């Protein structure tokens with residue numbers, strides 16, 4: 001199956017999953033089993049299923065064929081090159097290709113001048129007025145090519161301006177931009193491009209990130225600190241006619257291999273057609289190709305199976321001309337397989353696990369509620385059946401019994417409310433440490449410290465302090481989470497043992513994930529800092545501050561997620577207990593009333609028994625429907641077993 005087919009299948013899979021989750025949500029509301037909380041959680045699950053993006057980034061030194069490979073993989077249907085690809089530097093700014101419902105076809109360009117300010121690209125995405133927007137004419141391939149060629153536009157500026165935008169100048173041209181005779185340098189006109197383009201793959205949530213060659217990459221820290229580490233797959237491209245050069249190695253080391261994650265990284269050895277010189281025979285060509293592939297694997301310290309020799313240009317040509325033999329020879333098919341085999345299943349597994357984590361939990365809660373309702377009904381039935389033919393005295397005894405049970409429970413409730421206020425205090429502490437206010441203060445402090453220090457040691461100290469502070473806050477949060485967990489555990493146990501509520505012990509929560517993200521961010525930052533140590537001090541300063549702004553945005557993202565997760569966890573651990581306590585109170589009241597009524601008129605006893613039997617049956621039916629809903633979701637997501645539910649005799 002081709003990439004397009006696999007991806008549309010993945011899109012259908014998500015749509016099916018969303019449909020089944022939607023059904024559960026509808027059913028819970030209709031039967032009044034869920035609460036507002038559960039509804040909100042399912043709403044988030046649906047949101048996530050609907051706008052699930054998958055980013056594939058293409059990274060290489062200039063002219064290795066990134067844009068050509070994107071054309072061959074995704075845009076051959078247009079019968080021509082869609083993205084500009086030519087000798088020399090073509091793509092001058094990072095370019096995202098994407099499509100969401102409601103978009104109009106257009107190219108949005110962020111002027112390079114915005115680099116003079118502190119704002120990062122992801123922040124600027126929220127301000128449309130900062131971008132230059134141009135509609136795309138998708139009917140005409142030529143018009144489309146013309147519009148997309150804008151990602152290659154350049155400008156001449158003074159050296160001072162170029163430095164203000166974070167570019168490095170080097171008169172020799174080896175380690176930076178080389179000034180021309182008039183002292184001007186050429187820089188990209190745009191800082192970032194977003195192309196909204198309707199394409200089956202992009203509609204399903206694929207985001208393609210094309211990047212420019214090394215020099216331009218080097219100046220935009222956001223790529224290395226945020227865009228690339230967050231991509232689901234990174235394709236690193238080399239060319240067979242140049243081999244692995246020094247600057248290829250630098251790109252690999254600093255931009256592809258820098259982070260912790262090694263999965264989803266594929267190496268492409270492009271332009272293998274340069275070996276088809278018409279002089280060598282097939283066997284010799286194959287030998288040469290094997291040799292090159294092995295040597296690339298050795299240089300990059302990779303398994304040979306991770307290196308894919310291809311010809312992007314011939315693959316594009318073959319697809320346009322429907323030439324199967326040429327496509328076969330281009331070997332693009334193997335790269336496509338690797339992409340679909342590794343990328344989609346891994347992504348699908350994550351979506352599956354997070355979706356089921358939520359739905360299974362909610363189904364279990366709903367079933368616990370129904371089960372406890374049913375237990376209540378069955379107990380009443382048993383009591384009333386016993387009462388058949390018994391005299392007033394016995395009924396009075398029953399009433400006293402229920403009353404004393406109720407009193408006991410009320411006493412338990414008092415303790416529960418006391419503990420709950422302690423819980424609220426602990427929660428406030430937790431949110432204080434994890435909160436965004438604390439983070440904002442620390443970010444401001446670090447930024448000021450960096451501005452004041454004039455030596456690289458000071459810069460480094462300020463940053464080390466920043467990361468240490470964040471980790472400290474995470475550690476404190478972890479302690480508070482533990483305290484809350486412990487307290488809840490005791491409370492859950494009390495209600496289970498003393499009052500017979502059926503509660504699954506609360507699940508734990510760990511901040512380890514966020515601490516890891518912060519560690520990774522610090523490592524990436526250190527790497528960046530080491531790369532800039534060779535620069536003169538003023539440049540180092542501006543660059544480091546730019547890095548820091550990106551780091552701050554990434555850190556805030558991590559903390560935002562941590563906050564959302566911890567709030568969801570707090571609700572998830574509290575709400576089953578609250579729901580069950582409320583439910584139990586209601587049952588006691590109902591039992592008391594029913595015995596009272598019988599006390600007043602023993603002749604309604606038989607009617608009441610019939611009524612309870614009907615309630616019991618309809619609860620059994622509801623629980624079966626709920627289980628059906630859950631299995632539907634499991635089936636749609638392609639997970640084998642249905643979730644466990646409490647079994648009680650119906």
Ligand SMILES: Nc1nc2c(ncn2[C@@H]2O[C@H](COP(=O)(O)OP(=O)(O)OP(=O)(O)O)[C@@H](O)[C@H]2O)c(=O)[nH]1
Pocket residue numbers: 060061062063064065066067068069084085086087088089090091092211212213270271272273274310311312313314
């Ligand atoms: N022979 C041959 N040439 C190729 C192949 N793939 C790309 N090229 C050529 O290599 C040149 C550079 O290709 P691009 O796609 O522009 O490379 P890029 O990596 O996007 O380069 P920048 O955008 O400048 O960073 C173009 O002239 C392509 O036609 C290939 O498989 N074989």
Ligand SMILES: [Mg+2]
Pocket residue numbers: 066067068084085090091210211212
């Ligand atoms: Mg390009």
